[in-house]
Amino acid sequence: MKILVINGPNLNLLGVREPGIYGRETYDSLLEKITAHCTACGVEVEFYQSNHEGGLVDAIQGALGTADGIVINPGAYTHTSIAILDAAKAVALPMVEVHISDVRKREPFRSVSYIRSACLKSIVGHGTDGYLEAIDFLLENADEG
Ligand code: DQA
Numbered sequence: 001m002k003i004l005v006i007n008g009p010n011l012n013l014l015g016v017r018e019p020g021i022y023g024r025e026t027y028d029s030l031l032e033k034i035t036a037h038c039t040a041c042g043v044e045v046e047f048y049q050s051n052h053e054g055g056l057v058d059a060i061q062g063a064l065g066t067a068d069g070i071v072i073n074p075g076a077y078t079h080t081s082i083a084i085l086d087a088a089k090a091v092a093l094p095m096v097e098v099h100i101s102d103v104r105k106r107e108p109f110r111s112v113s114y115i116r117s118a119c120l121k122s123i124v125g126h127g128t129d130g131y132l133e134a135i136d137f138l139l140e141n142a143d144e145g
Helices: 027-041 051-061 075-079 082-091 130-143
Strands: 001-005 044-049 070-071 093-097 121-124
Touching: 001 027, 001 051, 001 130, 027 121, 027 130, 044 051, 051 082, 070 082, 070 130, 093 130, 121 130
Parallel strands: 001 044, 001 070, 070 093, 093 121
Antiparallel strands: none
């Protein structure tokens, strides 16, 4: 089983950006944490991060035939991007949406998620552990995509 973990804009600045909301863990240490979890679960993992909407669309398209599931935190594009939603629907891979913060308890515009309707599950407000929960969920449910 191979999982692609996609992160959108500004998530490369984890640890630096608004630590009161997103915590002090850096993007690199997040990747190490996910890699360790996947190794322990016997899952192959690949990472992609971009600050550009088209890059995220390309990464989702590229997962077709190369990954068995996707964990995605589209960052702010969650709330705006029909292109990312359409890419997710096009590849129809099992997908879980993750948000580090609890987007339901922030500004009202953060409660809108275009990608949600293409995902088997949304995990919000569990900090970076949400990525590990998403991987566990895909391991148990990847057949349903
Ligand atoms: C985020 C929440 C988004 O609203 C925000 O734009 C992000 C990060 C999260 O992980 O909590 O960039 O997706």
